[in-house]
Amino acid sequence: MMFNPVLLIAIPLGLAFIAVIFKKIQKWILALGIIVNAVLVFFVEKGETAIGGFKIPFGISLVLDDFSAAGVILINILALAAIVIAFKKAEKFAPVILAGLAGMNGMILTGDLFNLFVFMEITAISAYILSSEGRKPAQSFNYLVIGSVGSVFYLLGLILLYNQTGTLNMVLMTEKTGFLEQTVLLLPVLLIFVGIAVEAKLLPMAGWVRGVLGNSNSYTGVMFASVYSSAALFVFGRIFSQVLVPGTTVGIVIITIALVTFAAGQASAFRSKSLRQVLLYSSIAQSGLAAALFATGFVFPAVLVVVNNAIGKLIMFSAAGSLEEKYGTDDYIGLGGAFNKNTLTGIAFTIAALSLTGLPLLFGFYAKLNVLAAYLNQGTFFVPAVVLLGTIVEGAYFIKILIKLWAPGKEGEWADADQSVGDKRIFSYTGTIAVILAAVLVVLSGLLPDTAGKLIAPEGGLLGDDGPAISLLIQKGGDQ
Amino acid sequence: MIKFASLLLIVIGLYGILSTRNVIKILVGINVMEIGINIFIIAIGFVNGGAAPILSVDNPGSLLKFVDPVAQALVLTSIVIGLGVTALGLVFARKIHKKHGTYDLSEIGGES
Amino acid sequence: MNWFNILEAGVSVLLVAVALAAVLSKKLLVSIIFLSALSMMAVSAFALLSAPDVAVTEAVIGSGLVTFIFVASIRNLGKAGEKL
Numbered sequence: 001m002m003f004n005p006v007l008l009i010a011i012p013l014g015l016a017f018i019a020v021i022f023k024k025i026q027k028w029i030l031a032l033g034i035i036v037n038a039v040l041v042f043f044v045e046k047g048e049t050a051i052g053g054f055k056i057p058f059g060i061s062l063v064l065d066d067f068s069a070a071g072v073i074l075i076n077i078l079a080l081a082a083i084v085i086a087f088k089k090a091e092k093f094a095p096v097i098l099a100g101l102a103g104m105n106g107m108i109l110t111g112d113l114f115n116l117f118v119f120m121e122i123t124a125i126s127a128y129i130l131s132s133e134g135r136k137p138a139q140s141f142n143y144l145v146i147g148s149v150g151s152v153f154y155l156l157g158l159i160l161l162y163n164q165t166g167t168l169n170m171v172l173m174t175e176k177t178g179f180l181e182q183t184v185l186l187l188p189v190l191l192i193f194v195g196i197a198v199e200a201k202l203l204p205m206a207g208w209v210r211g212v213l214g215n216s217n218s219y220t221g222v223m224f225a226s227v228y229s230s231a232a233l234f235v236f237g238r239i240f241s242q243v244l245v246p247g248t249t250v251g252i253v254i255i256t257i258a259l260v261t262f263a264a265g266q267a268s269a270f271r272s273k274s275l276r277q278v279l280l281y282s283s284i285a286q287s288g289l290a291a292a293l294f295a296t297g298f299v300f301p302a303v304l305v306v307v308n309n310a311i312g313k314l315i316m317f318s319a320a321g322s323l324e325e326k327y328g329t330d331d332y333i334g335l336g337g338a339f340n341k342n343t344l345t346g347i348a349f350t351i352a353a354l355s356l357t358g359l360p361l362l363f364g365f366y367a368k369l370n371v372l373a374a375y376l377n378q379g380t381f382f383v384p385a386v387v388l389l390g391t392i393v394e395g396a397y398f399i400k401i402l403i404k405l406w407a408p409g410k411e412g413e414w415a416d417a418d419q420s421v422g423d424k425r426i427f428s429y430t431g432t433i434a435v436i437l438a439a440v441l442v443v444l445s446g447l448l449p450d451t452a453g454k455l456i457a458p459e460g461g462l463l464g465d466d467g468p469a470i471s472l473l474i475q476k477g478g479d480q
Numbered sequence: 481m482i483k484f485a486s487l488l489l490i491v492i493g494l495y496g497i498l499s500t501r502n503v504i505k506i507l508v509g510i511n512v513m514e515i516g517i518n519i520f521i522i523a524i525g526f527v528n529g530g531a532a533p534i535l536s537v538d539n540p541g542s543l544l545k546f547v548d549p550v551a552q553a554l555v556l557t558s559i560v561i562g563l564g565v566t567a568l569g570l571v572f573a574r575k576i577h578k579k580h581g582t583y584d585l586s587e588i589g590g591e592s
Numbered sequence: 593m594n595w596f597n598i599l600e601a602g603v604s605v606l607l608v609a610v611a612l613a614a615v616l617s618k619k620l621l622v623s624i625i626f627l628s629a630l631s632m633m634a635v636s637a638f639a640l641l642s643a644p645d646v647a648v649t650e651a652v653i654g655s656g657l658v659t660f661i662f663v664a665s666i667r668n669l670g671k672a673g674e675k676l
Contacts, residue, residue, distance in 0.1 A: 114554055114557075118557060118561070121561045121564075121565070125564060125565065125568060128568055128572075129568070132572065132575070137572050137575035137576045137579060138576055138580075138585055138588055140572050140575075141503055141506075141569065141572040141573065141576060141585075144565065144568060144569050144572060145497060145506055145510065145569075147565075148510045148513075148514075148565055148569075149494070149497065149510070149513070152490065152493075152513045152514060152517050155517050155521070155558065156490070156517055156520070159517075159520065159521050159524055159551075159554075162524070162550075162551075163524050168550070481597070481600045481601055481604050482600050482603060482604050482607075482637055482640070482641070484604070485603075485604035485605075485607045485608050486607070486637075488608050488611075489607060489608065489611050492608070492611045492612060492615055493611070493615070495615060496614075496615030499615075502620070504620050504623070504624075504662070504666060505615075505620070505623060507662070508614055508615065508623050508624065508627050508662075509615060511627055511654075511658065512611050512614060512615060512627065512630065515611075515630060515631060515634045515654065516611075518634065518646075518650070519607070519634055519637050519638070519641075522637075522638055522641050522643050522646060523641060526641045526642065530642055531642060532642045532643065532644050532645075533642075534644070534645070547641065547642045547643065552643050552645065552646050555638075555643070555646050556645070556646060556649055559646075559649055559650055559653055559654060560649075560653065562654075562658075563653050563654075563657060563658060566658055566661070566662075567661055570661055570662065570665045573665060574665055583620075
């Protein structure tokens, strides 16, 4: 039995309105909506679905290919994991979360550029409301202003394209922009880039990230760092590696911006003293890397980076938010030894951090290896050098944090029990189980990378790229 | 002509957002930008001498030159989204005022 | 030069002038009133560009509702010594 993909948008949106009316049972409606969506996402029909009764180039269509399937599965599972970890914090935002989920599914699935704008605004409004949980209204306001300016830019770019091509449908847009001069496309493509860069956390528009993610709790941190940002990056990938493939000039501008974002993010993370700030700068850096890959056309490695970052940040941001609530401090030196009392969570956090750095036998290694191999196959050496340098910095700050959190005190001394912070449990049982499961997923997909790659791209490639640039399947002897 | 005026409105709105630290004035700037982009979209869809894209007894569809209805549909959506964002922005403005007693972001300081 | 061009030029000049007034005025209430006026100018621009349905929507939402929520929110908070 296969279902219509429009249900992925319609069910959470409908339940969001029901949750507004029945406030008493809204947490059960939230749980129902998220669970139904997380199951349904495996049973949706592939292909292009017209909605609204118009034929496809004239009406709005939903496109479910391998790329958007990977996107919606990731988003819905992450949303489920996020509410399992911190259901108490999520339940009062039930309508907002459901509407946001509908918006994100719509963003990834839609085949129409204006419809994409509408879904991006729905998602953004739900994100603004969630950010108000940080009790820093000035930061939420800042986020709202940056988001609104970005969306005006997006709309301006979209209308300029519409004026040139006469269509809003992504497939037709791809065809018709092929006939246009690069100089004509320069301005609209850059305007659209600015609009999407807000949610994707790329540098010129990433000013909101520090204020919002730096004050996040164990629920909103996960939503911003892994759910919303993955959705935005999937949209970035759809637009810049399929619909508006940037030509040489625009491509160089976008890739440079993305790489600068990567480098600046890693450098700022290295300088930061607070756990959540390190994590948020690391998120900015990973977004930059994924955006650079998407803009170059390496879709499969980019999706691997997005998935790795999403799972890693799910574990790390939920732990960081929870640590801040329990111990009242965010400084990782002040949190020394917190993992000695929470061994399982600590192990999950360690696995996530090492996977983000790209340690062998973890999923992150496969992702990094694919990134490097894609560039080296193409004959580019500058970008891999930047990526490797960033990875060294990344490894340095993550190992610094891990040492502090496991072993307090001075270097070279054995940790004493009394040097650790007090004995407080970070997560509830369900939260611990969810975090452990995510960590097991990272390890398993690291041990069986080709199976994981097949799950992400069943046909071998996404949006017409070559798929895995490198295979880690251990060959049986003499199988040359 | 009106096209350029609307682009100018977007620039004026951007200037308004960047030149002040008062939250209400920033929201006014955002609204000016949104009005600018809305007029720009309608102006892009305009055909000189075109009739309004509404079918009626004295406007039978086959006889007349119409302006682009898609652009108008986009603007209707965009106006409503703009209202939602403005309302949410005013809620944040109220929260800022409640917490800090001022609308001026420069009086609040960086870390709050 | 026909009537359409003259009207278009007039509306354009007024749009820019009113927008500048809204952004540059020092008092919040004045700024909001100019924003409302700008919205009315947008209504006439929409009507001029053969978009009567958009004009009606803009008149109700942009000029009516937006102005209302702006004024309502600054009036309630103005008592704390804020200069309107």
